[in-house]
Amino acid sequence: MIALFIGVSTGIAAAALKELVRLLNSMILADVRVGQPDFRLLLWPVAGIFLTGIYQRYVVRGSVARGTRIIRQDLDTGRYLISPFTIFNPVVGCSVTIGTGSTGGTEGPTALSGAAIGSVVGRFFGLSSAWLRLLVGIGAGAGIAAIFKSPVGGVLFVLEVLQLEMSSLPVLALIIACLLASTTAYLLSDFTFDIFFDRTLPFDPHMLGWVVLLGVFCGLYSVYYTYTKSRATRLFTAIRNPWLASAVTGGAMSVGVFMFPLLFGEGFNVITSLVNGSEVSFTAAGILAGHDGFFWMLAGLLAVMLLKGVLVAASYCGGGVAGDFVPTFFAGALAGYLFSVLCDVALGTHLPAWFFALTGMGAVMAGTLHAPLMSIFILCETTDTFGYIFPYLIAVAVSYATVKLVTPRSWYGETGHDDLMALISKRKALSLRADAVRKRSVSAAPGHSRLRTSDKTIPDRK
Numbered sequence: 001m002i003a004l005f006i007g008v009s010t011g012i013a014a015a016a017l018k019e020l021v022r023l024l025n026s027m028i029l030a031d032v033r034v035g036q037p038d039f040r041l042l043l044w045p046v047a048g049i050f051l052t053g054i055y056q057r058y059v060v061r062g063s064v065a066r067g068t069r070i071i072r073q074d075l076d077t078g079r080y081l082i083s084p085f086t087i088f089n090p091v092v093g094c095s096v097t098i099g100t101g102s103t104g105g106t107e108g109p110t111a112l113s114g115a116a117i118g119s120v121v122g123r124f125f126g127l128s129s130a131w132l133r134l135l136v137g138i139g140a141g142a143g144i145a146a147i148f149k150s151p152v153g154g155v156l157f158v159l160e161v162l163q164l165e166m167s168s169l170p171v172l173a174l175i176i177a178c179l180l181a182s183t184t185a186y187l188l189s190d191f192t193f194d195i196f197f198d199r200t201l202p203f204d205p206h207m208l209g210w211v212v213l214l215g216v217f218c219g220l221y222s223v224y225y226t227y228t229k230s231r232a233t234r235l236f237t238a239i240r241n242p243w244l245a246s247a248v249t250g251g252a253m254s255v256g257v258f259m260f261p262l263l264f265g266e267g268f269n270v271i272t273s274l275v276n277g278s279e280v281s282f283t284a285a286g287i288l289a290g291h292d293g294f295f296w297m298l299a300g301l302l303a304v305m306l307l308k309g310v311l312v313a314a315s316y317c318g319g320g321v322a323g324d325f326v327p328t329f330f331a332g333a334l335a336g337y338l339f340s341v342l343c344d345v346a347l348g349t350h351l352p353a354w355f356f357a358l359t360g361m362g363a364v365m366a367g368t369l370h371a372p373l374m375s376i377f378i379l380c381e382t383t384d385t386f387g388y389i390f391p392y393l394i395a396v397a398v399s400y401a402t403v404k405l406v407t408p409r410s411w412y413g414e415t416g417h418d419d420l421m422a423l424i425s426k427r428k429a430l431s432l433r434a435d436a437v438r439k440r441s442v443s444a445a446p447g448h449s450r451l452r453t454s455d456k457t458i459p460d461r462k
Contacts, residue, residue, distance in 0.1 A: 002121055003173035004180055006135065007142050009121075010114035011184025014146035017091045017106050017113075018189060024099025025265050032261070036289050041101065041258040046250030048100025052093045053246040053319020064090040065316040067108030067323060071115050071140050072162065072415040080132035081123065086116035093321030102253050103263045103308065103330075104315035104322025107147040108414075111157075111323075114143030114181070137164040138174045144325075145178035146185040149193055153378035154178035160371050161417050194268045197275055197383040199354065203391055210351060211359060214339050215395040218360050219402025221305070221335045222367025223410075226403075229309035229324070229368075230413055236317035249318025256311045260304050261285045263311060267330040271361070274333045275383065277354040298341070305334050324414065328365040329379075336360020358383065362392050363399035370403075370411055370418040372396045 032038050056063055064070070067090060074082065090109030098104055118139025122132045137158045145154025155171075155178050158164050166174065186193075239245040257263050262270055262282065273280045282300030283291050308331045315322040336356035343349045362379035366372040376396055380386045403410060404420055411418035 002125065002135070003138060003176040006114070006118050006121055006139050007145075007177035007180025008184050009117050010110070010139060010142040010177070011146045011181040012188065013087065013091055013113045013117070014106075014110045014143065014181070014185045015188035017095055017110060018147075018185075018194075020091070020095035021099045021106060021265070024095065025101075028099075028101060029264070032285075037258065037286060038261075039258070041261060041264070042254045045101040045253040045257050046247070048096050048102055049250035049253060049315075049318060049320040050246050051100075052097045052321055053242060055093055055096070056089075056319065056321070057242060060085070060089045060093070064093055064109065064112060065319075065321045066414060067110070067112035067143075068140075068161070069414040070112055071136065072417075074115070074136060075133065075162065075164070078129070078133075080119055080129055080136055082116040082119035082136065084116065084120050087113050087120065090321060094323075097315060097320040097322050098265055101257050101264045102315040102320050102322060103257065103265065103267070103311045103327065104320070104324065105147075105266060105326030106323055107144055107325040108316075108323030109321055110147045111140040111143035114139035114141070114146070118142075134164070134166065134170045134173075137162055137166075138170070138177050141174055142177040142181035146181035148325075148378050148382050149182045149186050149189075150378045150381035151175070151178040151182045153374055153381055154181065156371070156374040156377055160374050160419065161369065161412070161415055163417065163422055193382060193384070194266075195272050195275065195383050197272075197358070197385060199276065200387075201352075201355075203388055207351075207355070207391065208394065210343070210349075210356075211391045211394050212398055214336060214356055214359060215363055215398025216402050217339045218332060218335050218363035218395065219367050219399040220406065221331070222364050222399060222403050223406050224306075225309040225328075225331055225364065226368050226407075226410065226413075227309075228306075229313045232310040232313035233317055233413070236313055239318070242319065245318035247318075249314040249320065252314045253311055253320075256307050256314075259287045260300065260307070262300075262304055263307065266326050268326075271330055271333045271357075274337050274357040275354050275361075277352075280337075294345075301334060301338055301341075305331060305338065308334075325365070325369065325378075328368045329361045329382075331368075332361035332364030333357040334360075335364055355388075358385065358388070359391055359395045363395040366396040367399040367403045368412070370400070370420075372400050372419065 028044050090112045094106055094109035115136045118135035122135040141154040141158035144157040145151045236249050283296050288296055288300050312324050312327045337353050340351040340353040340356040343351050362375045366375035376392050
């Protein structure tokens with residue numbers, strides 16, 4: 001029953017956040033001119049980041065900017081008593097930040113809101129600190145499930161990214177909460193997904209070779225995306241004056257959105273067009289408005305891909321509140337589309353751009369977040385494309401392997417998570433545990449006594 005309440009409440013919070021962002025986006029974009037640069041786009045993102053920074057400093061009196069990072073820190077330090085106001089603060093801050101045009105996601109703030117719901121409900125019922133820890137994780141998973149409408153993705157977020165160890169009963173509670181959260185968000189959004197996919201074409205097995213190459217391409221782009229985002233994060237967080245930080249990050253965001261309006265907000269409209277094979281113009285607005293032709297299209301596409309990581313860091317490092325899961329979907333769709341275009345031009349192929357944009361979403365998410373399983377299921381559930389799960393598996397695996405070959409020590413910076421490192425550390429822990437058990441059994445065997453010689457147990461020579 002507690003898990004049910006957490007799921008429904010988190011689903012309501014996710015739906016409210018989505019609706020607030022949609023309302024603000026529609027108000028701002030209603031009068032935006034298409035076909036020429038619109039200087040009003042220089043005002044809104046920086047104003048949104050300033051307003052959110054003021055809200056965090058003087059109302060919240062703390063930070064709710066980086067939701068997944070805060071959840072991970074709370075779990076590591078034992079701060080399970082999350083304030084009830086944290087249920088609302090990330091929703092308000094993120095709606096202003098993303099609603100006014102900053103490029104980012106809504107999943108991190110929703111996960112933090114869900115974690116706060118779990119903590120508050122657990123305290124209300126007087127549960128132990130061990131159960132509060134679990135409910136914080138369960139609420140965070142429900143937030144991811146609600147924002148993506150992906151129950152399995154929410155479960156895997158807790159188990160794979162947060163790496164919260166659970167027994168059978170907490171796992172069942174997690175599944176219930178994620179199912180209810182995604183269902184509630186789906187009902188309150190008028191039975192719609194953020195990405196509407198209307199193609200049902202079967203997968204051509206002859207595409208497998210190209211899917212492997214796409215995985216390599218997305219893996220290399222993931223390395224670049226992660227590098228630029230981490231460098232920009234260090235640069236922005238090094239600014240100690242909060243007003244200057246808001247001015248720098250907001251200014252960078254406004255200039256980026258003004259030059260390339262495709263970067264406005266979450267970008268689900270761009271993703272939907274790409275995966276459905278609809279035309280996306282990279283030169284219809286902004287500084288490239290009026291420039292037609294393949295060269296200018298390619299220039300606009302590359303510029304958006306190169307700037308995306310930097311602007312995502314700007315959305316939450318100087319006063320804004322945003323997540324960084326959805327931007328990897330956006331970047332992955334562009335990477336897959338670019339891959340198909342380059343192959344068509346250079347090699348004379350006729351690859352389906354929509355399919356490679358769709359597959360690239362999961363490949364870049366896995367390469368940047370270091371969570372292959374979660375990426376596959378979020379992609380399948382968000383787009384309702386379980387029929388393509390086999391090529392998804394290949395592209396995601398190759399992308400993740402490419403990232404680990406190029407940058408073996410890399411991890412997801414917000415939570416310090418990496419699947420490969422987690423497996424290695426658990427293997428080492430199991431090995432050390434087995435050695436300790438073996439030593440205890442040897443020392444307890446008849447005819448042996450413990451003679452301490454630099455922490456080694458040796459048999460008694462008698």
